[in-house]
Amino acid sequence: MAPWLLNLVQYHGLFLMIFVLGIGGSFQYGFHISVLNSPSPFIKAFINDTWIQRYNLPIRDNALRILWSFIVSSYCIGGLVGSLGSGYIMSKYGKKKCLLCNDLIPIAAALLIGCSKTAKSFEMILVSRFLYGFNAGLGLNIHSQYAGEIAHKSLRGFTNTSISIFVTTGKLIGQVLGLSEIMGTEFRWPILLALSGVWSLAQLVTLPFFPESPPYLLMVKNNKTSCMKALKQLWGDRDHQTEIDEMLKEQAARKSARCLSVLGLLREPSLRWQLYMLIALTIALQLSGVNAIYFYAADVFRAARFDFSQIPYLTVGVGVCESSSVILCSVLVDRFGRRVLLLSGYAVMVLSLGLLTVTLSLQEQYTWMPYCSVTLIFIFVLSFGTGPGASTMTINVELFSQEARAAAFVIVGLINWMGLFIIGMVFPFVEASLGPYCFLIFLSIIAVCAVFLYFYLPETKGKSAIEIKEDFKKYNYKKEQQLQNPEIHMISTKF
Secondary structure, X not given: OOHHHHHHHHOHHHHHHHHHHHHHOHHHHHHHHHOOOOOHHHHHHHHHHHHHHHHOOOOOHHHHHHHHHHHHHHHHHHXXXXXXXXXXXXXXXXXHHHHHHHOHHHXXXXXXXXXXXXXXXXXXXXXXXXXXXXXXXXXXXXXXXHHHHHOOHHHHHHHHHHHHHHHHHHHHHHHHHOOOOOOOOOOOHHHHHHOHHHHHHHHHHHHHHOOOOHHHHHHHOOOHHHHHHHHHHHHOOOOOHHHHHHHHHHHHHXXXXXXXXXXXXXXXXXXXXXXXXXXXXXXXXXXXXXXXXXXXXXXXXXXOOOOHHHHHHHHHHHHHHHHHHHHHHHHHHHHHOHHHHHXXXXXXXXXXXXXXXXXXXXXXXXXXXXXXXXXXXXXXXXHHHHOHHHHHHHHHHHOOOHHHHHHHHHHHHHHHHHHHHHHHHHHHHHHHHHHHHHHHHHHHHHHHHHHHHHHHOOOOOOOOHHHXXXXXXXXXXXHHHHHHOOOXXXXXXXX
């Protein structure tokens, strides 16, 4: 029997749980990033109609622009609030219980947004967007850690990259369902935006049949029996004593029985350089320019003389390209390692952005130049998906042990949601003033982070949390090592 088929049989419980976690976790995050684009003209028209009914005059353009920016940005604000509270909630109640409670939020938000048009209340859309953001902020952090803790060492890369697979799949589903032939219409947009309640309901019904995270059961609840039962359900009915021993070893190495707070993580000297890696990885991911690429894609396709009716499908093609490349990375990450895929992805992205800047600036001078821009967009998206788009989350999960992982992902969420908010508010003005040269900003950020990670980020493939911590010891305790082994310098002086 082929090895992949053996894994499918032995770890069928793990693969099923990966799907259940994803559909109500990072899938929701990706879905709401893209789903609002297509119905935006209909929602703005609904706001204007509601304003006329209330005040007998149309809403001013400036007021509509401000109100729309609040609707868009409320998702990021909700995500930031949910992300900041995730560490404390997970540490106290566990990941499974938190996810089940979190599933109730989109169901309530879906009812609000689904009834908003009938109730003639755009305020219900604003509240529901905040609730969707809160759900995504909390769910993304819980999903990321949950997936990392249920994964067997041999499948840890695949399991962690599944987080990114569901993000890109959510974005793609949002694009596809938003097409005018499906739900991107004047009458169906409330149903489109209410679909998040369906994804959450699916997780709410199925997740109770799966176990809590095994490390949480053993290291926090001290329940070895439940931990062993969970491992057998996820990894097959065989002896898992080796994995139990590794968890106990990690538990013995912990300085405290409690999980670290964000402030405690910032003060912990043994995790200082892991934190630097996490910040660099998250900044490079959030400010990679991939959202700017999606913003520019429609203009590039128009310049390449594609028919206006074809452009939405070409944009969906970019989403398919990203999703396919992330899936490819999930297959390769456990074979080639995280570091190789990450750094090679950065290199191709920097090259693509540099050439894209040139082709966009020369687009009016040569008739064939727009086709070069289209090609570079697809190359950039492919390199993003097979590189940092999927491997970043895997590395972030593996850098920290059980005691620090929740606090680390609060920091990831803070950077992620603030970056998303800033890009949404600032990028249109940057693009208006710099044009295609705005990509040079993203290029510089990627290049700086890539050089830093090249020198200091070790390979995490196949290593336990203790082994990864040992790799960083030479950086975290560099001053102490220098004091223990002082160098003797011979100084010659002349009088």
